[in-house]
Amino acid sequence: MSKIADEKLAAQGRKKIEWAESRMPVLMSLREKYGKSKPLKAQRIAGCLHVTKETAVLIETLKEAGAEVSWSGCNPLSTQDDVAAALAEEGTDIYAWHGLSNEEFYWCIEQTLNFKPTLTLDDGADLIFTIHKKHPELAKEIIGGTEETTTGVHRLRAMGEEGKLLYPVIAVNDAETKWDFDNVYGTGQSTLDGIMRSTSVLFAGKTVVIAGYGHCGRGLALRASGLGANVIATEVNPIAALKATLEGHRVMKMDDAAKLGDIFITATGMKDVIIGRHFESMKDGAIVCNTGHYDLEINLNDLESLAKTKREVRANNEEYVLKNGNRIYLLAKGRLVNLAAAEGHPSEVMDMSFANQFMSMISLVENKGSLENKVHDIYAEQDCDIATLKLKTMGFSLDKLTAEQVKYLTDYAAGT
Structure with missing residues (x-):
């Protein structure tokens, strides 16, 4: 099921998605890797995030990794109707169109909850807040969620500190490969x-x-x-x-x-x-x-x-x-x-942000039942892995410390 503006725009939207794929090598390499092992098989992901060509690449990567997906836009004016049409044509449940009223905006979020998600993916935390305020019973089946924005993370941290967060959330926004790149350059x-x-x-x-x-x-x-x-x-x-x-x-x-x-x-x-x-x-x-x-x-x-x-x-x-x-x-x-008024961040920078979203979904599944109901930072290793992969796709390489240099780092007796 979907509700979009115009299904006739699908072909135009598919061209945009294919362009974004050509600019997002990190996410595409993760799609290829995890498309085989299907770590998100049997997971139902409700997403509330700007419906752009870059988001479409993320959605289709989540599906390739085995997930079922239901999606809404996280801003009334940010949905690209042709991209939404292309996603709907390929079988994604999507509820989003440009120019939503406030009432329609929350109606769309409600639709994504009908299939009882096991994971949530958010930008602004409106999806998470809707679950907590109106459907707390759904939280029992939710392994965890992610949050993309500074504003959303601040509010969710406050909820967690007061013991009111019903499931663990990973602060994708706070990853260095997100906010030092997406926020600054994007x-x-x-x-x-x-x-x-x-x-x-x-x-x-x-x-x-x-x-x-x-x-x-x-x-x-x-x-x-x-x-x-x-x-x-x-x-x-x-x-x-x-x-x-x-x-x-x-x-x-x-x-x-x-x-x-x-x-x-x-x-x-x-x-x-x-x-x-x-x-x-x-x-x-x-x-x-x-x-x-x-x-x-x-x-x-x-x-x-x-x-x-x-x-x-x-x-x-x-x-x-x-x-x-x-x-x-x-x-x-x-x-x-x-x-x-434009198309959002360039695909190249969203490549890292959405790679973090994707890997955080997998991390939540792998750590099911072991995370406290609070906001968690992304593992430093994940940040470094994504940065390293991004550099590799750009044609750059890094020096490596020798064994002696590694030893020197902790040799407090070395002095001057």
Whole structure:
């Protein structure tokens, strides 16, 4: 069973998936390896993750390893309808289409639970939260789950610390081969891609205000600077703010940055980062967008209340004319601009993130019954194996320590 936008788009979607496969050698090599041993045989995986061509490669790899899969999108605007059609045509149960209402979004999640999953795979933890809030009885059959985002991991850790998590979850987001690459290079490139597609604006000479200087914010600053923009970072964490300063960016409060910015990008995972008073002090023509998982970082109610007119001027670009006469351009309705207005992260970087998802599914099965009901980090060995495999597919190799060098590492008597 599936519910998608248009089954006629399947052929177009299949071409996209095949392109992604050609860019994701790590995941494809894992598909070949585990397609023989079928370690996920008899497992039922419910997934809630952006339906993109890269996700399709992950889904079909999980199936090749023996799993049954039922899937929903994790954001109302991120589903690529042609990819969803291609997956449905090949027999994947998928409930996702671009432009879901909030009610439809949760309806789709509910459908993926009908086959009583034994594993969950999440991006934002909406699937896990739905199970805990509405279907706790399903947790008895669930071996474990994975979580892809910083926001989701933070909330699940809090649940685990309070003893309210009903099954173990692996923090895929916290793998070095995920957040030091996907978050930095993926978000940095794909977010700017989304902004350019929806505005065609020149970055050179612009002042770009980045709210949040974590891994994602750092990647945004790196790419914006590379295009000739001047970067201002806003932060609540002094260490992150210091990093931004020493990497050449100005750091200030949003109240001050709002008066200077030409383009604003939120990447915090926190609500109300840009609110009414910030809109009121922005320049005429300011562009505002979000690349955090949820659409609460920009207070849209405040923007609506300040506006006297609103119209769509380009795809994924709405012009709000404020009562003071200034124009504010909101991209992708405050949703993830890199997925709603572009295609998400490049396949090459998602290769490592989704290899971690795949291997974590296998790890949960192998460790069934031995993991506490809390959030677990990925094994360091898995991180290193994926990094090594990625380097190999890129044509690079590593030096190896000699036996004497290994001995020297722990020889406390060696001195100087």
